[in-house]
Amino acid sequence: MCGIVGYVGHEAAAPILLDSLRRLEYRGYDSAGLAVHSQGRIQILRTVGKLRNLENALAEKGLPGSVGIGHTRWATHGRPSEVNAHPHVAGPIAVVHNGIIENHLQLRSQLEASGVTMSSDTDTEIVSHLIHRESVGGHDLVTSVRKALAQVHGAYAIAVLSAAEPDRVVVAKKASPLVIGVTRQATYCASDIPALLPYTNEMVFMEDEELAVLEADGFSLSTLGGAALSRRPRRISWSPIMAEKAGFKHFMLKEIFEQPRALEDTLRGRLDRENGDVLTAEIGLNEDDARNIRRVILLACGTSHHATLAGRYWLEDLAKVPAITELASEFRGRDAIVGEGDLVIAVSQSGETIDTLMAAKAAKERGAKLLAIANVNGSAIPRMADASFYTHAGPEIGVASTKCFTAQLANLLMFSIWLGKRRGTLDAAQARELVEGLARVPNLIEERLKPSLDAISEMVREFSDARDVLFLGRGLSYPMALEGALKLKEISYVHAEGYAAGEMKHGPIALLDARVPVVVLMPRDRHYERVSSNLQEAKAREAKIIGITTAGDAEAQALCDAVVEVASTHEALSPFVTVVPLQLYAYCVADHKGTDVDQPRNLAKTVTVE
């Protein structure tokens, strides 16, 4: 996690760096800092807490100069404090870093034994001392960075200044993301695309073990070993306005409301309504491949993992292919059996989550074919994959994922339909019904967004004091129950559990009493009767029931204490409509409690630590 930025140009660097950091604050927000070349030396400004503290300090002290670097931190080594905030300085060297230096303890002892005094608890400070030590040995900045990084194990994206070379920033990366932005007058770098969108759409994605020298009139790229590389910038189609709140109180609410548009963009050009098929060359498989897949393994973390759980149901149901889902962190941690004949689908909004990246890499190395489903174009997982099937949800800034989740569902369902058609497990009529239904989903969501928000914001007055909330669902509603619980936990800090409704009687029922609201997902599907019985069991323990029911379902509504109606859909499409009220419920509870909805405590948008 953490976000890093850099600027080399002719304008005042500090406001540009601060503005870019603001767009990266979702990556970490416990402290922040800047380093700028100023009147022959490097000046540093660091503050604890959110960026506004750095902004206030900058307004007070100023930081003139047109070359600089910046950082927003999510603490890994050392608590949030000013000394642990980046940039870290050693002599004339200043460094910002995103990642983790794995051998930092060993390097720290070596440096201390040679007389270096450390001023922080961070792993990053070690990198600044290593670079300094090399520069004292007579090397220029680029060579010093190369030699220092040769001693380091772990993940890093770094940006480095040297007082001796005031016209450049040197950057390097391994396993943490870094993108370079170019214009005619300036060169930028950042951990993620949105940070640079107000300045340029021309971006170069750095690969692992690469180093670049950024100067005002361009950049040079090489391997860490020193071999020169050439890479043309890509044009990114996202606009800066896409990363603004557009009148909404929070990014999360804006992104929930953007779901119809995000889904339309994700479906566009991919649904063949005439033939009831999915058109996509991006999947990277031919008809033979489709028939010969032995098994699908879906790898992801967090919310993306919940999307894969729905994906598994679809793959088995529609394409009759054995499918398993696995948390990427667990898959990597064991000797998983995977190899030729397996199709691994790695699902990640950011495309940079380290656990998903490493798990997918391990599977690919063992012979599996790798398909990426990601939202960030050119991110690490798609770059490594055999093929990439992007979601087109636009930049997602709220730490709690919403629109990217429903876009991931769309891609997983499209892929399942495509596969089912090729494997002969989905007949023409079934496929046409699904494709037609999917095409209508954006409208179905749109129609109920405002009424649901109104109903839920009223409802949370009664329920927002609950300490525990249970979410229950069966079939495709089970992963949505998990997602509803995760959303509530992460932004409102209320303890919530998602359960397969049939499991309630095997334990969680012991938690129930009049103080525990139970959110029951009960669309009119094949599980309806049994979910209804589970609802009655909860009700008998005096739990208050919030039903997510199909519009007009009077029978279900009579059983519930409160109800949010969702559109009636084909059973396979129910996740798209049932999850939206759960996102809104989490949002309204958090807003009611006054928590920091877009930047909840202890979390970061992109998790690049293991």
Ligand code: M6R
């Ligand atoms: O970028 P990814 O989709 O790989 O991120 C995975 C999780 O870190 C992410 O979904 C996380 O659980 C979100 N905060 C959920 O809202």
